[in-house]
Amino acid sequence: xxxxxxxxWWLMLVLLWSAVLVSALxxxxxxxxxxxxxxxLEVLRREANQLHVQWGQYLLEQxxxxxxxxxxxxxxxxxxxxxxxxxxxxxxxx
Numbered sequence: 313x314x315x316x317x318x319x320x321w322w323l324m325l326v327l328l329w330s331a332v333l334v335s336a337l338x339x340x341x342x343x344x345x346x347x348x349x350x351x352x353l354e355v356l357r358r359e360a361n362q363l364h365v366q367w368g369q370y371l372l373e374q375x376x377x378x379x380x381x382x383x384x385x386x387x388x389x390x391x392x393x394x395x396x397x398x399x400x401x402x403x404x405x406x
Contacts, residue, residue, distance in 0.1 A: 387393040
């Protein structure tokens with residue numbers, strides 16, 4: 313029965329099995345790399361969301377620090393500035 317199969321047949325069988333094993337290993341490696349990249353993407357998305365929240369907080373803080381009422385209060389209390397009366401205004405013409 314073993315005489316029915318030639319050495320070419322056995323060589324073809326070994327080559328096909330090798331191709332199947334290499335293909336299976338490639339699928340496993342690709343699946344692993346894909347999972348790593350998806351995990352990395354989720355980490356970056358979480359970081360982007362945190363940065364977006366932080367940016368919003370910075371905008372609120374900037375708005376609070378630059379509010380007209382706060383600036384006027386700082387000018388009057390710390391710098392002793394006052395709003396000039398009518399006779400203290402000087403108009404400069406060209």
